[in-house]
Amino acid sequence: MKLCICFVLLSVVLYASADNPFSSGFKFVRDAAGGARDMWRAYRDMREANYIGADKYFHARGNYDAARRGPGGAWIAKVISDAxxxxxxGVSGRGAEDTRLDQEANAWGRSGGDPNRYRPKGLPSKY
Structure with missing residues (x-):
């Protein structure tokens, strides 16, 4: 996990320094770092909740929170989600359909869609 975080942070720095339309310097990096924290918080909450049928909600919520920060947050949410x-x-055995549905929830959240679309009944309000 630490290697993954280091890779993501290095990618953020390299992307922010590249010649691209979103590289407004520090703000992009700050938004991406905040977006990575949003994604981590959604993942941590999903693991803590351990609630059957809630994974799509947490996918959408993490992407939604990250993307609200701006282009850097949306970019890191996509990078993390795709990775x-x-x-x-390759390891879960859940299949292509589960991956497709996860990516649908990821894209929904990143595009500003309400994560509650995927919220299962009975999930504690804490989440």
Whole structure:
């Protein structure tokens, strides 16, 4: 996990310093770092809640929170989501359909869609 975080942070720095339309310097990096924290918080909450049927909600929520920070947050949310789904699809055994549905929830949240669309009944209000 530490290696993954280091890779993500290095990617943020390299991307922010590249010649691209989103590289407004420090703000992009700050938004990306905050977005990574949002994604981590959603993942941590998902693990803590351990609630059957809630994973899509947490996918959407993490992406939603990260993307609200701006282009850096949206970018890091996509990077993390794609990396996680790429890794998970190879080891989880849940199949392509689960990966597709996870990515649908990720994109929904990143585009500003309300994560509660995926909220299962009975999930504690804490989340």
């Amino acid at each position: 996680r789904e790429g890794w998970q699809s």
